[in-house]
Amino acid sequence: xxxxxxxxxxxxxxHEGRQDLIYVAGPTGRRWAFWCGQVFREESFAEAVAxxxxxxxxxxxxxxxxxxxxxxxxxQPGQRIAKGDAVVIVEAMKMELPLRASADATVRAVxxxxxxxxxxxxxxVELE
Amino acid sequence: xxxxxxLVANRGEIAVRVIRACRELGIESxxxxxxxxxxxxxxxxxxxxVRLGPPPPTESYLSIPAVIEAARATGAQxxxxxxxxxxxxxxxxxxxxxxxxxxxxxxxxxxxxxGSKIDARALMQSAGVPIVPGDTPHDQSDEGIRRAxxxxxxxxxxxxxxxxxxxxxxxxxxxxxxxEAIQAARREALAAFNDGTLYVERLIDxxxxxxxxxxxxxxGAVVHLFERECSVQRRHQKxxxxxxxxxxxxxxxxxxTDAAVRAARAAGYRNAGTIEFLVEPTAxxxxxxxxxxxxxxxxxxxxxxxxxxxxxxxxxxxxxxxVGRPLPWTQDALTQRGHAIEARVYAESPARGFVPQxxxxxxxxxxxxxxxxxxxxxxxxxxxxxxxxxxxxKVVAHxxxxxxxxxxxxxxxxxxxILGIETNVPLLVAILGHSxxxxxxxxxxxxxxEGRALVDASVPTALPDPVRAVFGASAPSAPVTYxxxxxSRHDWDPWATLRRGTA
Numbered sequence: 001x002x003x004x005x006x007x008x009x010x011x012x013x014x015h016e017g018r019q020d021l022i023y024v025a026g027p028t029g030r031r032w033a034f035w036c037g038q039v040f041r042e043e044s045f046a047e048a049v050a051x052x053x054x055x056x057x058x059x060x061x062x063x064x065x066x067x068x069x070x071x072x073x074x075x076q077p078g079q080r081i082a083k084g085d086a087v088v089i090v091e092a093m094k095m096e097l098p099l100r101a102s103a104d105a106t107v108r109a110v111x112x113x114x115x116x117x118x119x120x121x122x123x124x125v126e127l128e
Numbered sequence: 129x130x131x132x133x134x135l136v137a138n139r140g141e142i143a144v145r146v147i148r149a150c151r152e153l154g155i156e157s158x159x160x161x162x163x164x165x166x167x168x169x170x171x172x173x174x175x176x177x178v179r180l181g182p183p184p185p186t187e188s189y190l191s192i193p194a195v196i197e198a199a200r201a202t203g204a205q206x207x208x209x210x211x212x213x214x215x216x217x218x219x220x221x222x223x224x225x226x227x228x229x230x231x232x233x234x235x236x237x238x239x240x241x242x243g244s245k246i247d248a249r250a251l252m253q254s255a256g257v258p259i260v261p262g263d264t265p266h267d268q269s270d271e272g273i274r275r276a277x278x279x280x281x282x283x284x285x286x287x288x289x290x291x292x293x294x295x296x297x298x299x300x301x302x303x304x305x306x307x308e309a310i311q312a313a314r315r316e317a318l319a320a321f322n323d324g325t326l327y328v329e330r331l332i333d334x335x336x337x338x339x340x341x342x343x344x345x346x347x348g349a350v351v352h353l354f355e356r357e358c359s360v361q362r363r364h365q366k367x368x369x370x371x372x373x374x375x376x377x378x379x380x381x382x383x384x385t386d387a388a389v390r391a392a393r394a395a396g397y398r399n400a401g402t403i404e405f406l407v408e409p410t411a412x413x414x415x416x417x418x419x420x421x422x423x424x425x426x427x428x429x430x431x432x433x434x435x436x437x438x439x440x441x442x443x444x445x446x447x448x449x450x451v452g453r454p455l456p457w458t459q460d461a462l463t464q465r466g467h468a469i470e471a472r473v474y475a476e477s478p479a480r481g482f483v484p485q486x487x488x489x490x491x492x493x494x495x496x497x498x499x500x501x502x503x504x505x506x507x508x509x510x511x512x513x514x515x516x517x518x519x520x521x522k523v524v525a526h527x528x529x530x531x532x533x534x535x536x537x538x539x540x541x542x543x544x545x546i547l548g549i550e551t552n553v554p555l556l557v558a559i560l561g562h563s564x565x566x567x568x569x570x571x572x573x574x575x576x577x578e579g580r581a582l583v584d585a586s587v588p589t590a591l592p593d594p595v596r597a598v599f600g601a602s603a604p605s606a607p608v609t610y611x612x613x614x615x616s617r618h619d620w621d622p623w624a625t626l627r628r629g630t631a
Contacts, residue, residue, distance in 0.1 A: 001593065003601040009491045009547075011601075013594035020594040023545035025490035032490070033595045034545035037538075037557040038588050040595045065483040067514040071315075093484045093518055095295070096316050120486075 061123040062099050068092035070116045075107045075125055088112070088124050101127055129451045131155050131206055131230075135199045136174070137220075138210030139189060140505030141522060142427070143170035146208045149443035158202045160195060162188035164513045169505050176202055183515045189213045192220050199229055206230035206450055208443075212517060215426040216243050216292065232450040234398045234425050242395055242423040246289045246327055252420040255394035257387045260406060260419040262329035264289075273310045276328045278303075286310055288317030289325035292424070294364025296320060299331060332419065334571040335406040336375050337361065339424075340388035341434045343445055344397045345455045352385040353434050353442075354464050356402075360559060362482065362575045367552070368559060369430040370469040371437050374530065374568025375409060375416070384418050391420065400446050402428050409571070429472070429522070432501055436468035436526035466526055467533040471541060471560070473504075473521040475512045477550045478583040484518040487511070490548030495540040499526050502544075512549050520551070530568070534560055554586035 002014045011022045023034040031042045068090040075087045086098035087107070105127035112124045134150055135158040136143045143159060147170065150157040159174030164183035171177045178198040180188040188194065190213055199207055207229050209215035221236035233239065242248045246264045253259050265276040277284045277300065286309050288296025296317030298309035314324040341353040357373035358366045376384065388403040404421040431442050445456055475485045492508040504521035506512065512520065523544065525537035538560045541553055559582060564570050575582075591599070 001597045003597050005601075011598045013597050015594065015597075022594060022598050023491055023493065023547060024598055025547040031599065032547040033598055034491075034547055035592065035595050037542040037544075038554050038586070039547065039550070040588055040591055040599075042599050045591050045599075065477075065480060067486055071319075091319070092514055093516060095484070096312065096319075097481075097483065 060102060060105060060127045062087050062101065062125040062127060063121050063123045064090060064118045065097070065099075066092055066120045068097070068118060070112045070114055070118060070124065071096060073110055073112065073114055073125075075110065077107050077109055079107045081105055081107060081127070087127070090118070090124075099124065103127075129205075131447060131451050133158065133202065133204045133206075134232075134447070135160065135178075135195070135202065135204035135207045136170070136210065137189070137195045137207050138213055138215070139165055139168060139170050139516065141503045141519065142210040142212075142429070142505070144173055144505050145503050146210060146443055147174050149441065149447065152441075153444060153447060155447070158198070158204050160189070160198050162515070164515055168510070169507055178202060183513065185213065185515065192217075192223050195220070196223055196227055196229070199224075200227065204229070206232055206447075208232040208446070209426065211424075211426050211429055216424070218243060230450050232399065232446050234401065235396075238396050238398070239425045242397075242401075242425050244289050244325075245287060245291060245422055246325070248395075248423055249327075249420070251394055252391055255390055257391050257394075257420045258418065260329045260332060260421065262327060264327040268325060270307060270310050273326050273328065274306050277306055280328050280330050283331040285329045285331050286313045287327055287329060288313060288321060288323070289327060290321035290323040291317060292422070294361075296324075296326075297364055332406050332408055334573055335408050336373070336570075337366075337404065337421070337572050338373050338376065338384065338407045338418070339402050339404040339428075340385050341428070341431070341442075342388055342392045342397070342401050342403060343442070343449070343455060344392055344399065344401070345449045346398060346452050347454050349455045349458075350389050350392050350397070351455060351457065351459045351462060352388050353438050353440070353462055354385060355381065356428075356430055356433055358430060359570045359572050360565070360575055361572050362579060364572075366430065366472065367474075367575060368469065368471050368556065368565075369433055370467065370530070370533070371433045372464055372467065375407060377416075380407075380416055380418070387418070387420075391423065395423065397423075397425075399449050400427050400431075400442055401425050406572075429519070430470050432503060432522065432524045433468035433470045433526075436501070436524060437464045437466055438462055439465065466528050467530045468524060468526045469530075469533045469537050470522050470524045471537055471556045472519055472552075473523065473544075473546070473556070474552045475518040475520050475549045476552055478552050478555045478579075479550075479587050482552075484514070485512065485550045486514040488548050489546065491545060492547075493543075493545050494521075495523070495543040497536070497540055497543070499536050500524070500540045501526070502540075520546075520549075531566075534566065555583055558582045558586040 004012045026032045033040045071091045072089040088099045108126040108128045133156040136146045147157040157174045159171045159177040161171045162183045180194040214220040218236040218240035221231045224231035263276040265272045283301045286298045298313045300309045318324040337358045344350040356371045358369040360368035402424040405418045407418045494502045501524040525533045527533040
């Protein structure tokens with residue numbers, strides 16, 4: 001399989017008389033590629049996936065999926081909540097997004113305030 | 129009156145589209161921007177640009193004083209509101225009228241009447257246009273809305289009177305979910321429209337969403353520009369639109385377009401508007417029933433498909449009508465030619481519950497193909513901000529037949545790489561390939577039912593050999609290929625060239 005860098009993120013891959021154009025961008029190790037309407041991310045297919053930060057036995061953080069505003073906190077520390085219950089409602093791009101518990105749990109800590117602007121992946125509520 | 133300078137009170141692809149029309153008509157364009165958009169595409173393509181304020185919409189694109197002042201300071205005679213933001217805000221239309229600015233849209237009082245979904249329903253009923261059975265309680269408390277829902281009978285839709293775009297709307301199947309839905313709808317309506325008034329409608333089972341484009345002038349002429357079928361929706365956000373509708377028979381098309389013109393006349397409408405209907409399909413031709421859903425008193429996101437099949441330019445017509453000229457076409461001159469389909473490209477992650485995405489666009493290459501129109505407000509190197517709508521591009525295919533248009537659009541999406549930000553492009557490709565879509569029998573519940581399977585099917589589980597080969601090849605010469613700033617815009621952007629030629 002022959003790979004040619006055509007510049008500007010465009011690569012030609014030739015194999016057995018067939019060729020494909022693939023678009024590639026991003027930092028080494030975290031590159032993205034576009035081929036035939038599909039996007040492939042290098043890191044998603046890496047051999048070993050590093051364990052995610054802040055995740056250890058019994059502790060399940062509810063975190064912001066993207067930069068957003070905390071609209072409403074629906075859980076208090078010590079409260080028992082059931083799987084699927086909304087814990088926090090955040091707002092991004094004018095849409096409300098309820099963040100729900102992925103299992104039955106007890107609220108250990110609330111790490112945000114209503115009205116607060118939070119970055120992506122920031123832990124908002126700790127569940128146990 | 130001659131229009132010489134227009135302020136475009138919007139951002140993104142619609143601002144770019146309106147500014148393009150200005151350039152074609154020899155009208156000077158004034159863009160407005162927030163600090164997050166200082167180098168956005170709509171700012172770069174305009175003749176002048178005025179800062180409105182900080183990134184939050186309430187302090188920039190939604191600030192009536194800031195927009196009016198920008199128009200006054202630049203000597204603009206008219207304001208085009210685009211869609212969203214202030215486009216359906218009667219206070220803004222009236223503020224323009226008071227300041228002596230021409231508002232490119234209907235008069236403020238007409239907008240107010242149609243913008244209140246509750247008043248609009250009453251008006252349509254009196255004009256003989258069928259409406260969805262429902263209830264508008266005077267008692268707006270949780271209990272009042274709950275009782276209205278029980279009167280209508282579950283399942284119901286809880287809707288915001290000031291609503292649009294699915295905001296402030298909740299579908300309720302059983303009584304236990306009512307309270308949470310009422311409160312969420314009210315909260316969302318208050319946040320988005322500053323009006324928490326709610327009403328309840330019977331949930332029509334598996335309807336099609338069919339809307340009619342209309343256009344009216346100051347001289348009493350009202351024409352329709354046929355229908356658009358927008359049944360591919362995710363939680364009331366349109367994803368794919370097409371025209372003609374695969375559902376309408378010639379008889380039904382005549383009935384529904386006639387009802388739309390009647391509705392526009394009843395409203396005393398002017399300029400471009402859209403009447404949305406729910407169509408309940410039945411086994412027998414001509415038996416399908418349609419109901420008035422709402423009127424959108426502005427240009428729609430999906431207006432390009434209408435432009436493709438009718439061959440007209442709606443923004444040109446809007447600007448002509450706004451200064452009192454008669455409509456450029458008569459009803460008899462308007463026909464549907466071929467088939468057009470639009471796919472909306474959203475910066476969102478379908479695999480993670482469709483959360484909007486923000487961040488840098490490392491690589492964007494728009495497809496350049498015959499019969500393909502791309503309306504976009506972003507370019508390679510731009511930053512997608514968390515503050516605004518996640519719609520980043522619209523890809524429109526026009527062809528002789530529906531099948532040819534589907535193939536053409538699929539091919540265009542295969543040739544539209546966007547890297548750095550996750551988008552719904554793989555999902556769009558999957559929808560276009562789905563048998564229900566191919567057969568034209570998609571209702572508004574289709575994506576909510578089939579979405580999960582379509583998303584799963586569109587997420588790659590293994591690296592194809594050619595992609596593996598590229599990743600495996602030696603590291604690229606430049607480790608990070610995305611750029612920031614505007615200095616390195618590529619030659620695929622025709623605006624860059626156009627602007628240099630005329631600046």
